[in-house]
Amino acid sequence: MKLYTFPPAPNPRRLSIFLEEKGIDLDTQVVDLMAGEQFSQEYRAINPCGTVPALFLDKGVLLTEVVGIYSYLESTFPETPLLGADNLSRAEILSWDHRCFVEGFQAVAEVLRNGNKAFSGRALPGPVAYEQIPELAVRGHQRIQAFYQVLDKHLRGRQYMVGDSFTVADIAAWVFVEFSGWVKERVPEACTALTSWCERTKARPSVQLKS
Amino acid sequence: MKLYTFPPAPNPRRLSIFLEEKGIDLDTQVVDLMAGEQFSQEYRAINPCGTVPALFLDKGVLLTEVVGIYSYLESTFPETPLLGADNLSRAEILSWDHRCFVEGFQAVAEVLRNGNKAFSGRALPGPVAYEQIPELAVRGHQRIQAFYQVLDKHLRGRQYMVGDSFTVADIAAWVFVEFSGWVKERVPEACTALTSWCERTKARPSVQLKS
Numbered sequence: 001m002k003l004y005t006f007p008p009a010p011n012p013r014r015l016s017i018f019l020e021e022k023g024i025d026l027d028t029q030v031v032d033l034m035a036g037e038q039f040s041q042e043y044r045a046i047n048p049c050g051t052v053p054a055l056f057l058d059k060g061v062l063l064t065e066v067v068g069i070y071s072y073l074e075s076t077f078p079e080t081p082l083l084g085a086d087n088l089s090r091a092e093i094l095s096w097d098h099r100c101f102v103e104g105f106q107a108v109a110e111v112l113r114n115g116n117k118a119f120s121g122r123a124l125p126g127p128v129a130y131e132q133i134p135e136l137a138v139r140g141h142q143r144i145q146a147f148y149q150v151l152d153k154h155l156r157g158r159q160y161m162v163g164d165s166f167t168v169a170d171i172a173a174w175v176f177v178e179f180s181g182w183v184k185e186r187v188p189e190a191c192t193a194l195t196s197w198c199e200r201t202k203a204r205p206s207v208q209l210k211s
Numbered sequence: 212m213k214l215y216t217f218p219p220a221p222n223p224r225r226l227s228i229f230l231e232e233k234g235i236d237l238d239t240q241v242v243d244l245m246a247g248e249q250f251s252q253e254y255r256a257i258n259p260c261g262t263v264p265a266l267f268l269d270k271g272v273l274l275t276e277v278v279g280i281y282s283y284l285e286s287t288f289p290e291t292p293l294l295g296a297d298n299l300s301r302a303e304i305l306s307w308d309h310r311c312f313v314e315g316f317q318a319v320a321e322v323l324r325n326g327n328k329a330f331s332g333r334a335l336p337g338p339v340a341y342e343q344i345p346e347l348a349v350r351g352h353q354r355i356q357a358f359y360q361v362l363d364k365h366l367r368g369r370q371y372m373v374g375d376s377f378t379v380a381d382i383a384a385w386v387f388v389e390f391s392g393w394v395k396e397r398v399p400e401a402c403t404a405l406t407s408w409c410e411r412t413k414a415r416p417s418v419q420l421k422s
Contacts, residue, residue: 061299067278068306075298087286088272095279102313103337126314128357133346146339 321351
């Protein structure tokens with residue numbers, strides 16, 4: 001199998017942490033988003049969505065969504081389970097991964113893509129050119145703050161997002177917090193549970209940024 | 212366990228079809244979204260998100276995301292698998308379920324919630340009051356049309372969204388098509404693969420609307 005990715009971007013980042021935690025080393029090709037390589041004819045022939053990450057499987061199938069890539073890799077490399085070791089944990093982890101995507105990642109993306117000239121005509125990922133909507137940048141900031149509160153409330157009395165081990169729910173929440181820094185947001189001091197959890201998470205080898 | 216739902220709404224509808232396909236009958240309480248019951252103190256004490264569906268488990272855990280509810284119910288009631296019978300199918304099904312949510316459901320919701328006075332101050336689901344952004348209604352229509360094309364292209368030469376049986380990927384695509392009708396969109400005639408798949412899906416007992 002072959003992974004197409006651009007490590008600094010938030011969805012690729014989720015997958016990088018997942019791979020580090022599990023100790024998986026994949027054949028990898030970098031698609032440089034800063035150079036617009038995702039729009040190249042060559043990459044669009046591989047992934048018509050023009051998004052990363054994408055995992056091309058030996059069976060000829062391309063997986064373009066992180067949740068699908070997680071699922072496939074977890075079943076192929078079951079050691080160090082990150083999608084839950086039992087049915088209830090798995091359900092909660094998938095739920096939190098989804099919430100972090102919709103309420104967290106999408107909020108940051110709204111700010112970044114609608115409030116920054118670099119994303120002019122690229123207000124949404126994918127092949128269609130959508131114009132920016134400046135009100136979305138404003139709303140995105142509000143949503144980021146609201147989601148900090150959601151995470152803080154959830155993390156009170158908890159060591160991890162779900163159960164008693166690090167999972168993709170922690171990865172999602174962590175990458176949301178990191179990504180929110182791109183638009184100059186930060187966890188409020190009053191969010192003490194989220195702040196403590198961030199401190200613990202930040203110490204994990206898997207989340208260290210590679211130079 | 213107990214299910215809180217409002218069958219006509221799109222996310223509850225996904226779950227209703229899932230339950231019908233698997234022949235699962237749950238203790239169910241209707242939360243009438245038309246009457247604003249999701250904002251009642253009583254329901255917010257159960258689900259602070261104020262969203263449906265939500266599944267309250269005997270273990271005291273509340274699942275608020277369809278993907279998590281699917282996962283839990285599939286492991287509890289494994290007969291008639293709808294999340295894939297093998298690892299690769301499962302990865303593809305989760306991917307398509309996610310894409311239908313992000314590219315399909317959210318596009319329709321953008322139109323509905325931003326282009327309709329009934330949703331004034333409720334441009335996003337959940338407890339925070341976000342004002343409407345009329346440009347999102349316009350963009351939502353474009354996105355619905357784009358996603359019809361994505362589905363049509365994917366369904367060429369296929370009987371089902373993934374593999375050779377009906378799964379939650381079909382449920383997601385079907386409920387997107389139904390939901391798009393709420394905002395007066397319809398599958399273009401040129402989308403013959405999607406149209407044929409709709410005809411086949413429409414004939415399933417599980418998708419018949421209850422009177």
